[in-house]
Amino acid sequence: MDINRVVLIGRLTRDADLKSTASGQAVCKFSIAVNGRKKNGDQWGDEPNFFDIVVWGRQGESLHQYLVKGKMVGVDGELRQDRWQQDGQNRSKVEIIANYVQLLGGNNNGNQNRDNNNNYGNGFNGNGANW
Numbered sequence: 001m002d003i004n005r006v007v008l009i010g011r012l013t014r015d016a017d018l019k020s021t022a023s024g025q026a027v028c029k030f031s032i033a034v035n036g037r038k039k040n041g042d043q044w045g046d047e048p049n050f051f052d053i054v055v056w057g058r059q060g061e062s063l064h065q066y067l068v069k070g071k072m073v074g075v076d077g078e079l080r081q082d083r084w085q086q087d088g089q090n091r092s093k094v095e096i097i098a099n100y101v102q103l104l105g106g107n108n109n110g111n112q113n114r115d116n117n118n119n120y121g122n123g124f125n126g127n128g129a130n131w
Helices: 057-066
Strands: 006-012 017-020 026-040 043-056 071-086 089-107
Touching (some): 006 089, 017 057, 026 057, 043 057, 043 071
Parallel strands (some): 043 089
Antiparallel strands (some): 006 026, 006 071, 071 089
């Protein structure tokens, strides 16, 4: 049995982008930074890792307005690798397709603007239903 599951907590590196496919399906995209720890000699330091997240459908539409730069979120999803050729070179990109997004805390800059009293704090599954 194969398992493809990712759980991350990190901060948005930019405001989320909401678009629609040609068929009208909403797709919300954003990136998060997740800090890891790395030892360099005798010193430990933060080492950021960056991940691209995709949220489809009603969940993306509902959460888009709250997904602002610096916002901490939890993401539960799966990895998807896209492959293509460009200028004769094989290219690929790995994205996380979110099944569940949880809004956490405030923004990194202390700005608690749009998320103090929202109904999205309990997260949403991929069907837009509150969990």
